[in-house]
Amino acid sequence: MAEPAPVRWAVLGAANIFRANFLPSLRAAGGGEVVVVGSRGGRRAAEMLAREELQCRIADYEGAIGTEEVDAVYVALPNTLHVEWAGAALRAGKAVLCEKPLGVDLSEVEELVELAHGARAPLWEAFAFPFHSQYLRAEELISGGEIGELREVVSHFHFPVRRPDNIRWSPELAGGALNDVGCYPIHLAALLFRRVPGRALVSATAAPSGVDLETCGLLEYGGGSRLLFSSGLSRARDTTTRLVGTEGSLELTDPFHPGAHDTFELRVAGRPGKRERLMSDEPTFAPLLRHIHAVLRDGAGPRHLAINDSIPTAQALEWVRAAASRESGR
Numbered sequence: 001m002a003e004p005a006p007v008r009w010a011v012l013g014a015a016n017i018f019r020a021n022f023l024p025s026l027r028a029a030g031g032g033e034v035v036v037v038g039s040r041g042g043r044r045a046a047e048m049l050a051r052e053e054l055q056c057r058i059a060d061y062e063g064a065i066g067t068e069e070v071d072a073v074y075v076a077l078p079n080t081l082h083v084e085w086a087g088a089a090l091r092a093g094k095a096v097l098c099e100k101p102l103g104v105d106l107s108e109v110e111e112l113v114e115l116a117h118g119a120r121a122p123l124w125e126a127f128a129f130p131f132h133s134q135y136l137r138a139e140e141l142i143s144g145g146e147i148g149e150l151r152e153v154v155s156h157f158h159f160p161v162r163r164p165d166n167i168r169w170s171p172e173l174a175g176g177a178l179n180d181v182g183c184y185p186i187h188l189a190a191l192l193f194r195r196v197p198g199r200a201l202v203s204a205t206a207a208p209s210g211v212d213l214e215t216c217g218l219l220e221y222g223g224g225s226r227l228l229f230s231s232g233l234s235r236a237r238d239t240t241t242r243l244v245g246t247e248g249s250l251e252l253t254d255p256f257h258p259g260a261h262d263t264f265e266l267r268v269a270g271r272p273g274k275r276e277r278l279m280s281d282e283p284t285f286a287p288l289l290r291h292i293h294a295v296l297r298d299g300a301g302p303r304h305l306a307i308n309d310s311i312p313t314a315q316a317l318e319w320v321r322a323a324a325s326r327e328s329g330r
């Protein structure tokens with residue numbers, strides 16, 4: 001049988017994440033190609049495409065979305081532009097992979113998810129980790145009762161942002177630690193607990209620009225379940241995470257963007273710890289893109305759609321923002 005035609009992507013924004021992860025992942029995943037990059041203009045997009053040896057058109061954002069042969073749009077823009085452009089792509093009938101966080105507050109996410117419910121094509125928020133083999137293994141071990149009942153997710157996401165012109169320092173573009181990296185532990189807890197928190201205690205520190213430099217806190221999910229998270233933009237990279245149950249724990253050095261050097265260990269009280277080799281050198285969007293291609297090309301059933309996954313995370317982020325603003329008003 002003939003191979004189905006590749007999924008044709010438009011990318012909005014000559015973004016670092018497009019160059020550093022989406023593109024190598026697309027090349028690793030196969031089954032898709034970039035046909036147009038949407039850009040505000042300037043030299044950056046053309047220079048990036050030349051460096052990456054990618055031959056495709058450059059248009060403005062509207063032109064990229066409106067390109068007839070495009071099947072799917074990857075929105076790699078600053079956080080404040082996600083809802084506007086993911087919405088425009090959905091309205092044009094395209095499948096959409098939109099960068100996290102999907103919106104800058106709960107009402108934005110609700111608006112986009114409502115649009116996605118009536119859209120002809122699916123919407124995913126670009127959390128790649130639920131598609132990784134180690135996340136699937138963690139889910140399998142937890143649902144199989146290996147660590148007893150999951151009670152606590154302890155999760156960090158820190159990395160240093162050095163350039164002063166990075167979008168993460170911009171309050172106007174909704175930068176800051178929580179939106180950039182704190183959303184990962186919160187999304188992880190939302191997926192694993194499948195509940196919305198009922199209480200939040202948060203501590204945040206501000207960067208000179210006014211965005212949060214670090215945000216850490218405690219979210220309670222009822223029944224003795226909680227997330228303890230810590231996120232920031234000024235420390236050495238640290239993504240260590242423990243999923244703690246009543247009988248044992250899973251310890252992951254990076255549940256979010258695992259590389260070949262990362263480790264995954266099951267620890268059960270009274271037994272020696274057991275490490276498993278689940279990681280590869282594959283760029284971390286590859287399993288997500290393979291899944292999207294399978295849905296769009298082969299009619300596979302979609303998983304982790306924004307209509308199912310994004311609201312609980314946006315609700316938890318709203319709890320954190322409210323608790324942080326209460327704390328700063330004291």
Ligand SMILES: NC(=O)c1ccc[n+]([C@@H]2O[C@H](COP(=O)([O-])OP(=O)(O)OC[C@H]3O[C@@H](n4cnc5c(N)ncnc54)[C@H](OP(=O)(O)O)[C@@H]3O)[C@@H](O)[C@H]2O)c1
Pocket residue numbers: 012013014015016017018038039040041042044045076077078079081099100101126127128167173179180
């Ligand atoms: N899922 C993940 O693993 C992951 C990892 C990193 C980042 N992200 C997300 O991806 C998004 C982009 O992050 P990034 O670090 O790749 O950003 P970046 O390198 O700064 O790229 C953002 C792009 O947005 C466009 N843009 C439009 N208006 C802009 C403005 N006012 N200022 C700056 N750029 C503007 C620019 O492209 P043009 O000039 O070509 O239009 C720019 O290249 C963010 O939402 C971030 O949270 C996700």
